[in-house]
Amino acid sequence: MTPSLLILTGAGISAESGLGTFRDTDGIWSQFDWQKLATPEGFAEDPVMVHAFYNARRKGLLDAQPNAAHTALATLEAAWVRSGGEFLLVTQNIDDLHARAGSERLIHMHGELLRARCAACGDLTACTADLSIAMSCQACGREGRLRPHVVWFGEMPMGMEEIFERLSRTTHFAAIGTSGAVWPAAGFAEEAARAGAETWELSLEAGESGHNFHHTLYGKATATVPDWCETVIARAFAA
Template identity: 50%
Template sequence: MYRQIVILTGAGISAESGLRTFRDQDGLWEEHKIEDVATPEGYARDPELVEAFYNTRWSQLHNGDVEPNEGHLALAKLEKEFDGELLVVTQNIDDLHERAGSRRLLHMHGELSKGRCPRSRQTFILKDPFGPAHTCTCCIPAQRLRPHVVWFGEMPIGLDRIQHALDSCDLFIAIGTSGTVYPAAGFVDTANHHGAQTIEVNLVEADRHSQFQYHLQGKASQVLPELVDKILKGQVISNSSCDVTDSLVLKSAN
């Protein structure tokens, strides 16, 4: 039975709930240059443009029909019923994990629903989209809040905590992430180095150079409920017990 689990989630799990992703062919990056909307320099040049960029996604998240899917709910179930250590690390800035019930959660790239004081770094919940009226209450004079999002050139949040969890985990699962952007791309190497089993859940086939021991191809909403049930039953993933669904088989990537 696993005792310490680390799970990394990426854009794929949120895309199943209808959220547009930044990097897909129809994603928001195509409407703007990355350096204009996702860097500190871009924000310094034109804060209104950057705010409008994130307000578009904020509105979709809060005013649309976006809800947690079965993948989010499965991870919340795992947290509730698993009696070992669990940490969900998400690269997503939405709040779908929280809505599903996850609490042992770390947003390494920030949160769309929060603004941050540029001076004190204190965060504040946003109940409506960004605008000049959003200022902090921690400084005199009050500072205009910036999106609580990690931009290119900035350090991801909670790396020390993530590193500690990876050093001691016995199972690492990455879900719906390209695995190409560091430092998250290196998490599997750390987990492998410390003897953990490593599983990738993704829509695309496993890359032949993948460092994951096992690969599950399919939607997170379909794969995770059964994978979570196996974990909660104390079934350790192995070559002799690799069936997860009738149509999806856990395959070694090596």
């Protein structure tokens, strides 16, 4: 069987790049009301406030840089594929730090902050500047319909068909920097284990789905991920 590695990342991998987590006691949703800022209903009620929130986060992202964990995963991807394996990185993060570090086989299941989507026609465009209700879609011309290309509460995550297809035949699975509290990603480890995959959890502390993992590594991502990347490929292709 061809070794197939699927890695899931969450906010914990970008925390050391200065980007806030969401569900920690001091995370973003302890400071802001997600119902007003991260739902289609909240955007419809007060798009100015929602744009201001995401504009501030976009500026923070543009100032951030990939850390050693992002770089290690990009290096692992190249080595894994070079050795003949299948690789997929699925991130719950809306930042672009994996891509900037060099990751290529990547699915942003919760969208991308540096893209804008027209709620009227669905057109996608790159976005590094502020969005506002005064802006018009370049494709359809509608004003006030541009929104961040992110998945809000109540919306369907992206790439799910491909993700579950890969989970059904993965031989190696790792969850990095994620609490295991957000569905459907919280069920990925169980799906991988059901397929017979060897599973790892790399996080600051045990997540809510820790019973689904064969191995656990606790600590900061910049410390645990590079060391794990160096050993996992040697084990997978030892024969």
